[in-house]
Amino acid sequence: MPERSGTGPSLFRQIARRLVVFTLIFALLDVVIVLVTYARQPESLAQELLGLEARRVAALDDPANAVALAGTRNWSARFVEPDVAADAVLIDWTRREQIAGGYRISGVRALDDGASPRWLFLRFDAIGMRPFLPVIRNELIEHVALPLVPLAGLLLLFNIVSVRRVLAPLRRAESEVDGLDPENMALRLTVPGEPREVDTLVRSFNRALARLEASVLTLRDFTASAAHELRTPLSIMQLSLERLPDGPIKSELQTDADQMTRLVSQMLDLAQADALVVDDPAVVDLAAVGRDVVSQLAPKSFAAGRQLRFTDHGGAIIHGHAEAVFRIYRNLVDNALAHAPGATPIEVSAGPGPQLAIRDHGPGILPGDQPHLFERFWRKDRSSSDGAGLGLGIVKRLVDAHGGTIAIETPAGGGALFRVQFPDPSFTTK
Amino acid sequence: MRLLLIEDNPRLAGLIRDGLQGQGFAVDWCGTIAGAEAAMQVNSYDLLLLDLGLPDGDGLELLRQVRRRKDTTPILVLTARGGLDDRVSGLDAGADDYLVKPFQIPELAARCRALMRRPGAALGTILACGNVMLDTAERSITIATSPIEAPPREVDLLEHLLRRAGHVVAKAALENSLYAMDAEVTPNALEAVVSRLRKRLAAANADVTVRTVHGVGYALLAPVAAPAMPKAANA
Structure with missing residues (x-):
C-alpha cells in the first residue's frame, strides 16, 4: 500500500496557524483602537479609573487601609454622608484637572452593597499613564480578548469542518488514484461536480489519464503488431533453414530460429494476456483442458525422454476463458519441462475444486527467487539461452485476469509445485 | 492428394x-x-x-x-x-x-x-508408421513385410493409434470405440489390451512404441527421434 500520510503539515495545523496569526493581528489592531480612543478622551479614562478604584476600595472594611494606586500621590479615600437635611443628593461625579506637575482626579461613587447606600470620595494626583494601566488591562480583556478568543475558536472549528467537507472529493480521488495501474488503464476518477476547483482538477487528471491510456494501448498494440508481423519472416526463415544440407551450422541456426520464434510467440502471448478481460466467462472444465494440454505436450516430452502424467481430483469447474486456462497450464508445464532434470516425471492435476497444479521433481525453487519468478524477463540464469523469462509472467497475468491466485509450494519429496486457485464458480455470476 | x-x-x-x-x-x-x-x-x-x-x-x-x-x-x-x-x-x-x-x-x-x-475425406486404406502397416479394409497387420495375426480388438486399437500417430488418443475415446455401449468395461480392460498389443508388436520387432500418458490416454510414436508433433508454442 502507498504511504497515505504525507510529510507536510496537516490541514488542521495549517489553518490553526493562519488563524492564530490573523487573530493576533486583529487583536493588535483592536488594542491600538482602544488606546487611541482613550488617549483622545482623557475624561472617560478618568471616569473608568475612578470607578475601578471605588470597587477596589469598597471590597475593604475601612477605606483608610487601602493601599495607594501605583503611580499616584496624595491618594485619599473616605466615605461621605449625604446631607439629608439640606436635601442634598450626592450623585456620581468625576473631575480631572491639570495641576502643577501632573493632573488630579477626584470624584464620588455610590456603592450599593446591599445595606444602606454609601458614598465614597476619592482623590489622587499623578503623572503619565501608569495609573491607567489596570483600566487599560480591563478594557483589553473585555473588549479584545473576551470577544476574539471564542470567535477565533469558532472560526477555526468552522474552517476545519468546511474545508474537510470541501476536500472530501480530493480524498476519494486519492484512493481512486491509488487504484490506478497500467493493467487497468480504462479507470477514471469520479468527477465530484463540486467544488469547482476539485472538479476541474479531477477532469484535467482524467484527460491526462486518457492520453496515458492511449499511449499505453499504442505501445501494447505495437508489441502485438510487431510480434505478429515478425511471424511471416520467421516462417520463411525456418522453412528456408529446413532446406539447408544437414550439419552443425544448420542445427545451430535452427536452434536460434526456434528461440526467436518462441520469444516472438511469448511477446504476443503477453500482449494478449495484458489485454485479456474475462468479462464474458464460460464454464471451463479444468480437467478437460488439462487433458488437452497433456495430450498436446506429451509427444514433445516423450521425445525428450520425459513423462507427463495427469490426475483429475474432481470438481474442477470454473468460470473463465478456456484458451487462457490452456495457456496457464501450458506455460507452467513448459516451465517444469525446462527446469526439472531429464527423466523426472511432471505431474499435472486438476481439482479438487476450482484449482489446478503442476508439480515437478526438479531442484525446487529457492525462497529468494520466489518474488522474482513472475517478473517479466526474469531468469534465474541470465546466461542460459532457453526462454525469455516471460512464460510465468504470462501465467500470472492470465491468473489475475480470472481473479485467481498462484502459489508456489515445496512438496514433501522435493521439487516445485505451482498451484493456481480460481474463484469458486458458485460465487461468481456467470 | x-x-x-x-x-x-x-x-x-x-x-x-x-x-x-x-x-x-x-x-x-x-x-x-x-x-x-x-x-x-x-x-x-x-x-x-x-x-x-x-x-x-x-x-x-x-x-x-x-x-x-x-x-x-x-x-x-x-x-x-x-x-x-x-x-x-x-x-x-x-x-x-x-x-x-x-x-x-x-x-x-x-x-x-x-x-x-478423417472419415468423410479421402481415406487411405493403408495406415503406416515406422515398419508397421495396417490395411483397414483387410484388417491385416504387416510388420517389416511379414504379416502377423492379432485379435480384432487389438487391430481396432492399433488402427486408432495409427490414425493419430504421434498424438495422444484419449482413453475415453478408445474405450468408446473398442467396446459396445452396453458392455461391462472394467477399468483395466483397455490397459490389458494395450499391454497385449505392446507385447505383440515387440515380439514382431516393430520399431514403433505405444506410450502411456497417465490420466489421459495412449500415443503411438514413430521410431525417429522427432515424429511430427504440434509445437507447444503454437497450440
Missing part, C-alpha cells in the same frame, strides 16, 4: 509448396480470395490451406463461403494470428485445424495427412 494453398506472401508460399511437394502432395497456389474461388471452380481439392490475412479480404470470409456451399473439403488455417480467441473463431467458422506460423514442414504435412484421413 491435391491441395490448394492460399497465401499472399510469394516466398513463403513457394517454400510451403516445395516442402509439401517433397512430402508427396500436389500443391496449387494462389495469393487472393478471388484466385482461390476461381481455382476451386476448375479443380476439386482434397484440402485447402488457408492464410487469414489476404490482400482482397479476410480468409475467414472465404472459409464461411465455402461452408455455406455445403462444401466439406477439409480446411487447415495457416495464420500469424495466435490470439486468445483467434483459434476458436477460426474453428467456429468451419476450419478443421488451425496452425500458427511459424511451423515446420513435417508438422504441416502430418496435419494435412491427419485431415485427409
Whole structure:
C-alpha cells in the first residue's frame, strides 16, 4: 500500500496557524483602537479609573487601609454622608484637572452593597499613564480578548469542518488514484461536480489519464503488431533453414530460429494476456483442458525422454476463458519441462475444486527467487539461452485476469509445485 | 492428394509448396480470395490451406463461403494470428485445424495427412508408421513385410493409434470405440489390451512404441527421434 500520510503539515495545523496569526493581528489592531480612543478622551479614562478604584476600595472594611494606586500621590479615600437635611443628593461625579506637575482626579461613587447606600470620595494626583494601566488591562480583556478568543475558536472549528467537507472529493480521488495501474488503464476518477476547483482538477487528471491510456494501448498494440508481423519472416526463415544440407551450422541456426520464434510467440502471448478481460466467462472444465494440454505436450516430452502424467481430483469447474486456462497450464508445464532434470516425471492435476497444479521433481525453487519468478524477463540464469523469462509472467497475468491466485509450494519429496486457485464458480455470476 | 494453398506472401508460399511437394502432395497456389474461388471452380481439392490475412479480404470470409456451399473439403488455417480467441473463431467458422506460423514442414504435412484421413475425406486404406502397416479394409497387420495375426480388438486399437500417430488418443475415446455401449468395461480392460498389443508388436520387432500418458490416454510414436508433433508454442 502507498504511504497515505504525507510529510507536510496537516490541514488542521495549517489553518490553526493562519488563524492564530490573523487573530493576533486583529487583536493588535483592536488594542491600538482602544488606546487611541482613550488617549483622545482623557475624561472617560478618568471616569473608568475612578470607578475601578471605588470597587477596589469598597471590597475593604475601612477605606483608610487601602493601599495607594501605583503611580499616584496624595491618594485619599473616605466615605461621605449625604446631607439629608439640606436635601442634598450626592450623585456620581468625576473631575480631572491639570495641576502643577501632573493632573488630579477626584470624584464620588455610590456603592450599593446591599445595606444602606454609601458614598465614597476619592482623590489622587499623578503623572503619565501608569495609573491607567489596570483600566487599560480591563478594557483589553473585555473588549479584545473576551470577544476574539471564542470567535477565533469558532472560526477555526468552522474552517476545519468546511474545508474537510470541501476536500472530501480530493480524498476519494486519492484512493481512486491509488487504484490506478497500467493493467487497468480504462479507470477514471469520479468527477465530484463540486467544488469547482476539485472538479476541474479531477477532469484535467482524467484527460491526462486518457492520453496515458492511449499511449499505453499504442505501445501494447505495437508489441502485438510487431510480434505478429515478425511471424511471416520467421516462417520463411525456418522453412528456408529446413532446406539447408544437414550439419552443425544448420542445427545451430535452427536452434536460434526456434528461440526467436518462441520469444516472438511469448511477446504476443503477453500482449494478449495484458489485454485479456474475462468479462464474458464460460464454464471451463479444468480437467478437460488439462487433458488437452497433456495430450498436446506429451509427444514433445516423450521425445525428450520425459513423462507427463495427469490426475483429475474432481470438481474442477470454473468460470473463465478456456484458451487462457490452456495457456496457464501450458506455460507452467513448459516451465517444469525446462527446469526439472531429464527423466523426472511432471505431474499435472486438476481439482479438487476450482484449482489446478503442476508439480515437478526438479531442484525446487529457492525462497529468494520466489518474488522474482513472475517478473517479466526474469531468469534465474541470465546466461542460459532457453526462454525469455516471460512464460510465468504470462501465467500470472492470465491468473489475475480470472481473479485467481498462484502459489508456489515445496512438496514433501522435493521439487516445485505451482498451484493456481480460481474463484469458486458458485460465487461468481456467470 | 491435391491441395490448394492460399497465401499472399510469394516466398513463403513457394517454400510451403516445395516442402509439401517433397512430402508427396500436389500443391496449387494462389495469393487472393478471388484466385482461390476461381481455382476451386476448375479443380476439386482434397484440402485447402488457408492464410487469414489476404490482400482482397479476410480468409475467414472465404472459409464461411465455402461452408455455406455445403462444401466439406477439409480446411487447415495457416495464420500469424495466435490470439486468445483467434483459434476458436477460426474453428467456429468451419476450419478443421488451425496452425500458427511459424511451423515446420513435417508438422504441416502430418496435419494435412491427419485431415485427409478423417472419415468423410479421402481415406487411405493403408495406415503406416515406422515398419508397421495396417490395411483397414483387410484388417491385416504387416510388420517389416511379414504379416502377423492379432485379435480384432487389438487391430481396432492399433488402427486408432495409427490414425493419430504421434498424438495422444484419449482413453475415453478408445474405450468408446473398442467396446459396445452396453458392455461391462472394467477399468483395466483397455490397459490389458494395450499391454497385449505392446507385447505383440515387440515380439514382431516393430520399431514403433505405444506410450502411456497417465490420466489421459495412449500415443503411438514413430521410431525417429522427432515424429511430427504440434509445437507447444503454437497450440
